[in-house]
Structure formats: C-alpha cells, structure tokens
Amino acid sequence: MEQQTILFAFLLTLIAGLSTGIGSLIAFMAKRTNTNFLSLALGLSAGVMIYVSFMEMIPQSVEALSANFGEKKGMLYLILGFFGGIALIALIDFLVPESRNPHEMHRVEEMKDHSRLKQTGIIAAITIAIHNFPEGIATFMSALTTMEVAIPITAAIAIHNIPEGIAVAVPIYHATGSRKKAFWLSFASGLAEPVGALIAYLFLLPFWNPVLNAIILAAVSGVMIYISLDELLPSAEKYGKHHLSIIGLVAGMVIMALSLYMFI
Numbered sequence: 634m635e636q637q638t639i640l641f642a643f644l645l646t647l648i649a650g651l652s653t654g655i656g657s658l659i660a661f662m663a664k665r666t667n668t669n670f671l672s673l674a675l676g677l678s679a680g681v682m683i684y685v686s687f688m689e690m691i692p693q694s695v696e697a698l699s700a701n702f703g704e705k706k707g708m709l710y711l712i713l714g715f716f717g718g719i720a721l722i723a724l725i726d727f728l729v730p731e732s733r734n735p736h737e738m739h740r741v742e743e744m745k746d747h748s749r750l751k752q753t754g755i756i757a758a759i760t761i762a763i764h765n766f767p768e769g770i771a772t773f774m775s776a777l778t779t780m781e782v783a784i785p786i787t788a789a790i791a792i793h794n795i796p797e798g799i800a801v802a803v804p805i806y807h808a809t810g811s812r813k814k815a816f817w818l819s820f821a822s823g824l825a826e827p828v829g830a831l832i833a834y835l836f837l838l839p840f841w842n843p844v845l846n847a848i849i850l851a852a853v854s855g856v857m858i859y860i861s862l863d864e865l866l867p868s869a870e871k872y873g874k875h876h877l878s879i880i881g882l883v884a885g886m887v888i889m890a891l892s893l894y895m896f897i
C-alpha cells in the first residue's frame with residue numbers, strides 16, 4: 634500500500650469527521666433549520682451510499698472472494714462480512730439510550746427552548762463520538778480501494794455529519810450556556826472518525842491482502858446500508874418533505890453512477 638494513498642485516506646476521513654463543526658456553526662448562525670436543504674442532502678447521501686455499496690463494493694468483494702475460495706464459499710464470506718458490518722453499527726445504536734442518541738433529530742430553533750434538552754454536553758459529545766467511530770473505519774477503508782469510490786463516500790458521510798453537529802451543539806449549549814464550548818465539543822466529537830481510521834491503520838493494514846480487503850468491503854457496505862436506512866432516510870423524512878428526500882436519493886444514485894462510469 635503506497636504511503637500517499639494512506640495519507641490521502643486519513644485526510645478524507647478527517648474531512649468527513651470534522652464536518653460536525655459545520656453543523657454546530659449552522660446551529661449558531663442560522664435562525665431556523667433549512668429543512669428542505671437538509672432533507673435533499675441527506676437523501677443524496679443515502680443514494681450515494683446505497684448505490685456504491687450494491688453496484689461497486691459488493692461486486693468487487695464477490696469477485697475477490699470467489700477467486701480465492703470458490704463461488705459458494707466466497708458468497709458465504711461476503712454474507713458474513715456484510716451482516717457483520719450491519720451487526721457492528723446496530724450494536725452501537727442498541728447500546729446508546731434513545732434519549733441520548735445523537736441521531737435523534739434536533740433543529741436550530743430548539744436553541745431557544747431551554748426545557749427541551751437536559752442531558753449534559755459531555756455525554757452528548759461522547760455519544761456522537763461512539764457513533765462516528767465505525768464510520769471513520771468505513772471511510773478510511775473505502776478510501777484505500779479506489780478514489781472514484783472514496784471521494785463520493787467521504788462527501789456523503791460529511792453531509793450526514795452536518796445535522797449530527799447540530800444535534801450535538803444544541804444540547805451542549807443548553808448544558809453549558811456557552812456557544813464556544815458547544816462548538817468545540819461538537820467539533821472535537823468528529824475526531825472520532827480519524828481515530829477510527831487510525832485504529833484501522835494500526836490493526837488491519839498490517840494484515841492487508843486481497844481477501845481481507847474483500848471482507849472489509851462487504852462489512853463497510855453493510856455499515857453504509859444500515860446508516861442509509863436507519864439514519865439518513867428517516868432523518869430526511871423528518872426534516873423535510875417526502876418527495877425531496879426521494880429526489881435526493883435518486884440524485885445521489887445518478888451522481889454515483891456517472892462518477893463510476895467516467896472511470897471505466
């Protein structure tokens with residue numbers, strides 16, 4: 634694995650993670666949440682993730698695993714990797730109490746409602762960090778495959794992290810009364826993504842081979858499908874109109890399809 638590729642993968646993961654800071658800035662600068670924009674953007678992110686998972690990453694995984702283990706056993710390993718990724722992110726969601734879940738929707742206008750959110754800022758920041766950790770692994774590992782896959786995935790996760798930044802900044806502001814502290818804790822919570830990338834680098838990269846790469850592709854696909862169906866699309870529905878989220882979903886698939894087509 635070339636050093637330049639690894640450094641670029643870290644850079645993409647850092648960009649995706651720190652986009653939570655953009656969300657916290659929006660929370661402080663905007664008077665109201667632009668729900669139509671967020672609905673469209675979240676739908677677009679889901680479209681990118683779903684399309685690249687089923688049309689690019691899973692086929693690559695099937696091809697590599699079948700070449701090494703045969704068609705039937707290769708498909709079994711794909712299934713185990715895919716649902717293993719889903720199990721990992723679902724377990725994290727299960728362990729986080731719903732009342733403290735950073736993926737529960739919050740809006741900028743809630744900044745004015747001091748009775749809505751009582752949880753402490755520290756717990757909110759830790760919770761968002763826990764959620765971002767496997768996303769950091771997913772972003773980093775996808776960036777080690779091909780750039781035409783890595784860059785759209787990074788953009789999709791970065792967009793997905795913006796409303797998370799809002800969701801973290803709002804309760805932290807209520808808990809501390811400080812906009813500065815709310816911003817920096819929200820910003821810092823996004824660092825869990827590059828930390829996840831570092832863990833992947835230290836514990837997975839030394840054993841890197843085509844089989845491990847294929848299994849990780851399957852697992853990352855599972856993580857992204859779960860994020861899309863459990864977080865992005867439901868959030869898009871709650872933030873805005875149904876048709877806007879669907880338009881975003883289709884647009885994300887089209888963008889990803891054209892991106893992959895141009896690199897054939």
